[in-house]
Every structure is written in structure tokens, then in C-alpha cells.
Amino acid sequence: MEPISEAQRQALEALYQRVEARAADISGAHAWWPCRRGCDHCCRHLSAPLPLTELEWRYLWEGFQRLPAEVRAEVRTRVAEMERSRPYTCPFLDRESGACRVYAHRPLACRSYGFAAARDGGRWCQFISDLLAKHGDGDIVWANQDSLEETVASLGGPTSSLFEWFAAHP
């Protein structure tokens, strides 16, 4: 696979850091915010396989390659199983601990989930929606999901699903 250029890496990591800063601002300002390590409901109930741009896939691939061989094999087995089950459980989720095995390399969709609003108003996580109904969201500055997707798409390559990327890199 073609290596990531330094310029591409810096641009992608800057975008990821921007999303993480927004998420930290939101959760840091609201003690009731539910996202935390071990809350893996979103990773266990994906409505569709994760979408990634080619650049994101190459970045994720770096994290995947750092996993022990037996874990990489397990991930590939779970990718094959995913195609037969819905909702999807992400193959990168450590089902025992509820932690992401490629956390530092996870794609935009995982970083923005719960912290971004789409132009159509979509916010997706029911836990968050339930708490917002109680606490209100007037002071929350959401990330803009559509804008984030446009930005990551501009950084490199087409977008495909996790299935398709794995199938293309056996």
C-alpha cells in the first residue's frame, strides 16, 4: 500500500485533533455527558459498515498492522462474519473490555459520533438524545458533520466501506 505522505498525515491528524478538541470541550463542560471508555454501544450497533476515505483507510491500516498477528486474524474473521449480521459490531472492538483496538487510528466517523450534528439535524446516539431532552442543548457548540465529511473527502481518495477496504487488501 502506498505510504502516507507527511503532508497528508499532518492534514488528517489536524482534522482528527480538531474533532477531538470539540468533543473534549463538549464532554468537559457537561458532567453528565455519557461518552466514555467502556461505553461501546455505538461500536456494537453500527447501522452500516464504517465509511472511510482512502487516506483514512491507509491511516487505519497502520493501526491494524500494529496489532498482534492473532488479533489481526480475529479482526479479519469478524469482518467476514459482519457481512452476515445486523446491526454490526465493529471488528476492531475488544468485546471483553469495550475498548477500541485501533483507537489512535480510528476514522472520522468514530471520532465525531455523538459530538457532531448533521445539517439535517441528525445526532444519532439515543443515550445522548435522552440526556439532551433532560438537560437541553442550548449551550452546546456541535461539530458540523457534513463539513467534516467534506473536509476529510478533500484530503485523499474515494470513500468506501470497511468491508470493501478489507476485501481490497487481503
Ligand code: SF4
Ligand atoms: S456515542 Fe453514545 S453509545 Fe457511543 S460512547 Fe457516546 S454515549 Fe456511548
Ligand code: SF4
Ligand atoms: S473503529 Fe474503534 S471506535 Fe470505531 S466503531 Fe470500531 S471499535 Fe468503535
